Amino acid sequence: MRESMEFDVVIVGAGPSGLAAACKLMQQANEAQRALTVCIVEKGSEVGAHILSGAIIEPKAINELFPNWQEMGAPLNTPVTEDQLFMFLNEQKSIQFPNLCVPKTMHNQGNYIASLGNVCRWLAEQAEQLGVEIFPGFAASEILYHEDGSVKGIATGDMGISEYGQQKDSYMQGMELHAKYTLFAEGCRGHLGKSLYKQFDLDAKSDEQHYGLGIKELWDIPADKHQPGLVIHGSGWPLGKGTSGGFFLYHTENNQVVAGLIVDLSYQNPYLSPFDEFQRLKHHPVLKQYLEGGRRISYGARAITKGGFNALPKMTFPGGLLIGCNSGTLNFAKIKGTHTAMKSGMLAAEAVFEAINNGCEGRKELMDFDNRFKSSWLYEELKQSRNFGPAMHKFGTMLGGTFNFIDQNIFGGKLPFTLHDNKPDYAQLKSIHDYDTIEYPKPDGKLSFDKLSSVFLSNTNHEENQPCHLKLTDLQIPISYNFPAFLEPAQRYCPAGVYEVIEEETGPKFQINSQNCLHCKTCDIKDPSQNITWITPEGGGGPNYPNM
Amino acid sequence: MKILVTVKRVIDYNVKARVKADNSDVDLANTKMALNPFCEIAVEEAIRLKESGAATEVVVVSIGPKACQEQIRTSLALGADRGIQIETDTMPESLNAAKLLAKVVEAEQPGLIIMGKQAIDSDNNQTGQMLAALLDMPQGTFASKVELIGEKVHVTREVDGGLQTIALNMPAIVTTDLRLNEPRYASLPNIMKAKRKPLVVQTPVDLGVEMKTHTQLVKVEAPTERQAGIKVNSIEELIEKLQNEAKVI
Amino acid sequence: MAILIIAEHDNAVLKAATLNTITAASQMGDECHLLVAGSSCSAVAEQGSKVAGVTKVLLADNTVYEYQLAENISKLVTELAPNYTHIVSAATTTGKNFMPRVAALLDVAQISDIIKVESENKFKRPIYAGNAIATVESLDNIKVITVRGTAFSAATTLDSNASIENLNIVHDAQMSQFISEEVAVSERPELTAAKVIISGGRGMGNGENFALLENVADKLGAAVGASRAAVDAGFVPNDMQVGQTGKIVAPDLYIAVGISGAIQHLAGMKDSKIIVAINKDEDAPIFQVADYGLVADLFEVLPELTDKL
Known part of the structure; x- marks a missing residue:
């Protein structure tokens, strides 16, 4: 039996949406003078370690959350x-x-x-001062369900398991974190979020x-x-x-x-x-x-x-919500997702707090969230930009850009039709026979660099002796299908050099260097065979981005 | 018996230190900080001694700005009982650190003091030995095994070319090497409990220590990069160069 | 005023690290005295007296110094210290053990592990595991310094002898006692202690081929290492890995065979004195840091190297 702990709200991921939700929850609780227990689990070794964004930040959401953020020292300098x-x-x-x-x-x-990483570090300080428990270095690896099918919480991964599955000296069993409501704020393509989509058919009515x-x-x-x-x-x-x-x-x-x-x-x-x-x-x-x-x-x-409005899934399900980029709230027309992610977290926090304050013990689906969302500026903003991405995909950068200029500047995003783009990204890849190879210039070591020396600067690391966190559903596919058809594209789309095909005497061999992983999730998204599943490695592993 | 453990907040060992553009120091802004790995081993060893019944209390001390309380809390989450922070604006030189710690030892009267052999930032490998000298205590540095036998502590030390075992009268100071143990992870309930464990803050003035300046950091530079050498054409040529030019074989 | 160097020895032989230390000390001042503290160690004093740069040998021959116990040696050195401007020793496990005690007893700082003498009171030393080099100025009257041997050449031996002065200073702190020692006996030296290392990468093809490296290693008394790629490919066990996440090494000679030279590997061996790279890919990054590069098929040249050594 795993040990368990009980909270009112458990949040997975200390990014902008999760932290904004946590702050908003505690602000409401403190105002109502009501005890509320909120915890955040974060797989990075510290808050901000796995956060990477441009970033240009529109201060709309932070203005609402902390109107005096400037005096409070938020790092928007x-x-x-x-x-x-x-x-x-x-x-x-x-x-x-x-x-x-x-x-x-x-x-x-x-x-x-x-630096969104630094903004998150700052938000985490505010959250902790408001009474939120933040646990960096703990990866939520599994969703827990009640018998009635509603979300009960999450479990953190076991620590100290060897590559071959044995318990090491440092073994520590994972823990169950139970909550009335669990907010999934893992960011783009969160691996728990991915299973929630399936479990609750969240994208039934949305575009790809x-x-x-x-x-x-x-x-x-x-x-x-x-x-x-x-x-x-x-x-x-x-x-x-x-x-x-x-x-x-x-x-x-x-x-x-x-x-x-x-x-x-x-x-x-x-x-x-x-x-x-x-x-x-x-x-x-x-x-x-x-x-x-x-x-x-x-x-x-x-x-x-970046699917935007048309691809937004249903964000609620019994016992929890999907927020931020885990649901896809980024506004691609602005190339900005921080203010929208934060706002989605704040709206979720409002719905959750109201339910708990009214004595709700969880398990329910917060239908009220949808109303809050639809009457918010977030919904309005995403709706206005709904055609931006599909236009680019349909018409290309030039024509699509022109369309977007007309759509956004002249009609303010209110053109009376909606473009759809329903072909999934992984299905787009064409055969190597349709293209010539691309000869990339050699890095000069001054402006351009090789992959491994780049990965070195991400400070990424994973405890060496642990099971590989990149799971192949079928071990043969990379060589039997992906290699002849696409020359195994993982070698090229992975920005961290995790995947390699090595020519050996016995033929090509697929090699996974999981230690290099930057947790970007591209393999989970782009593998043409959808054969790679990204799961959380031991907590604390992955990049250690400073100021990113 | 009470065990005193010292811990230092340093750059995380996974993060590469980067020299500031003005060569004044290393840039640590928004860099992930962590418990010095050798100190973590020291904490683990103390907790194991407590779990074995040999010790009754584990006290952790750290010196530095307020942020170092995070590393004290981590140590408390790993199983230490209470913490002491000696608040300073900057990281003191080793000798000053040793003087501050000596005052804590005088007040706490531990039977054993366990410290990391060195911090992975300054790489000095001094403070434990200095503290031992100031307190006129015996020391067992670079420990890969610590055993309490009768009234003494037996320390197996990792020395160049092998291992040396010595017996020390107590109280004694032990500094840890990497192979002493594999530290545990802190569990979530213990991290929460650690927030409520006692932690007192003291200052050098409280302890009556005058912080003298013994050294000055003139500049910090990135190490010079190696330059490519020459290509040789054969094994004969290689052996010849290694014997006569480089003189390494 | 002179410089006091503490000799490292096993009561019979002066250890090589002392010779590098003497070179470093000679750059701080002209008059260098070598302290040999041990038990029945006059042979060491004899050897020390012949080293270039040593102007006098001080011999403290007493059973209390037999095992270089820090508590005793540090008191001896502290008593001698007021006559010196610098107290210098090798940054070996022996020097690192007693020198900080000396500094604390003298109420001065210790400057650890120096790699360059800038002036009599300014030194360079690596910090952050060698990722940065600090220049440190000592403000103390007596400077206590440990020296990284690999950064200085060894002092030569002369025919002439410096004088040997017997000291009759006995400090027995009676706080610690020697119990036993266990000298590492392995066919091959440990990676982190080896003077010569030969490492293989993914170019080795499989684990069996590492035998080719072992043959060379046997001839050179070298340790055998591996790159992470070779470890990840399952050729050899993890504990052979040299690199950022493996062992950091700095031998006199590092031979990289079939290793492309990813920065993670370079981070673990770039401080080696001489680097040799053997790789069939002439564009491999390893050649950018190698003193001697050989573009060749390792399966052809390794047997040749074994034969010709």
Whole structure:
């Protein structure tokens, strides 16, 4: 028998939605002078360790949660001062769009450039002061159900299990955390969320979800090149035909910039390597002018839920809610998900608190959440942007961009029709016979780097002697099917070098270097055979991002 | 018997230290911090001695800014009974740390003091030995085995080329090496309980220790990167170079 | 004023680390005295007197110093210290054991594990496991210093002899006693203690092929290591892994065979004095850090290397 602990609310994941929900719950409880026990489990070694985002943050949600966040010292220190938008034509040439031609959603006045990891660290401090128990280093590995099928809570994973499943000296059994309500805030493609979708058929009425892979680096750059508040976005080269995505470069504080590339995982070319696309992107004059002479200090990657409004699942089920990017609240038209994730957590917190305050003992489905959601600015905002992603997928970056300009700037997202895009990302990949190989340039060690030295900067690590957390449903598929059809694309889409096909005397062998894993979830999303399942490794493992 | 354990808050061993652009120090802003691995082993050893019945109480001490209370709490969650934080603005030099700890030892009168052999930030490997000297106590450094036998503590030490076992009168100071034990994980209920265990804060002034400056950090640089050498064309040439040029075989 | 160096020995032979320490000490000042404290250790004093740079040998020959117990040695050194500007020893487990006691008894700092002498009071030393190098200035009158041997060359031996002065200072703290010692006897040295290491990577193909490395290792008295890729591929056990998550090593000679040179591996061996890389891929990153690179098929050249050594 596992030990168990009882809480009013258990939250899985200390990201913006989970932390905002926790803060909002305690604020309401304190105001009502009611005891409430709220705990957050977080698989990262500390809050913020696994958080990776651009990030430009719209302060709408934080204004509501902590109106005096500025005095409270929230780390939103760099207001956006200038927006630039580019279309890269090739490795040298680009067009800069005049400000008037930019979709409204891409304007960033009033927003802040920040490290979302640091914002989460700050939110965690506030949550703890409000009385929330936060447990970093504990991975929620399993959902617990009552006999009636409602969610009872979660269990944390066992610690100290060897690669072959034996208990080591340090073995510690996982624990059950029971709650009246459990909020799942795992971020994009959470592995418990994935099973909730199935269990409760949450996406029965929604479009297929879509994803992107974001790769990001943090750089120290020479002081004379640094323009705090400057925001650069763009698309086009190096992503070829049939691949949508976009890049960013933000000037943050302390002579640092962040640069990144988001590649939509709906890409079709099996030879594509998002990592290498990003490495060569940095040689483009628009980025190079800032990065040259600088020093790369951190690297990371994370998948993004970008299906938007049309792909939003039902967020409630008996005993719990799905919030933030775990449900897909990101507004892709703005490329922003922090304020929407936080708001979804706050709305969930309102519904949960009201139920508990009225004596509810859990097990029920909080139908009231849906009303709160639909009457919120969050719903309005997501609805307005509903056509943005599908337009890009349907019409490509140029035409889709034009559509989005008209849709967002002229009609304010109120065009009376909705575009749908129902082909899942994993089914998009075409055969290697349909494409030529892509020859990526060798990294120069100054602007561009190889994968492993990049992963090194993510400070990722997993206790070596533990079971592999990347599960293959069928051990043969990578070599028997994926390899001949797609040259096993995991070798290229994984931004951490986890997957390799090694040529041995006996033939090719599929190798999983799970220690390198950055917990980005791309393999779980993009594997054309849907044969890889990402599960939580031992708590505390994974990247240790500072300032990302 | 009471055991005193010292713990230090340091950069997490999974995180690579990065030198600041102005070469003034290492950049630790928003970097994951953790219990020094050698200190964690010290805590584990003390708890095992308590569980075996050899000790009755485990007290942990840390020196540093308020944030180091997190590492004291971690130690309490692992099983220590109470904590003492000696609050300082910055990390004191080893000798000053030893002087502060000496005052705590005088007040607490432990039968055994277990410390990490070194902190993975400054890599000094000094404080335990210095504390032993200040208190005129025997020391067993780099311990891979600790046994209480009669009135003495037997310490097996990892020395260059093998192991050495010595017997120490008590009270004594033991510093830990990596192979002493494999620390346990803290459980969730113990982490919660640890929040309610006693933790007192003292200052160098309370302890009557004057913090003198003995060394000055002039600068901190990234290590020089290795340069590529030459390519040789044959095994003969390689052996010749190693024998005559590099003189390593 | 002079510099006092404490010799490391086993009562019969002066240990090599002392020779590197003498080189470092000579860069701090001209007059270097070597203290040999032990039991029936006059042979060591004889050896020390012949080392270049040593101007005088002090011999404290008494059973209380037989096992270099820190409690006794530190009191002896502290008593001698007022006549010196620097007290220097090798940063070996012996030196690391008693030197901080000396510093505390003198109420001065110890500067540990120096790798460079910048001036008589400024030194460079690695911190954060070698990820940063600190330059530290001592403000104390007496500087207590331990020296990382691999960072300094060994002092040579001369025909001439420095004078040997017998000390009659006996400190017996009677707090600690020697019980036993166990000298590591293994066919091959341990990875972290080896002077020569030969490591294999995924290029080895399988675990059996590591025998090729063992043949070379036998000739060189080397330890055998592996990259994480080789460990992950199941060729060899985890405890052979050199690298960021394995063992950090810094031998005099590191031979990387069939190792591409991922940064995680380099992090574990980049402080080796001489690095040799054998790899058939001339673009392998390992060549960027190797002093000597050989682009070749390891299955051809390893047997050749074994034969010709």
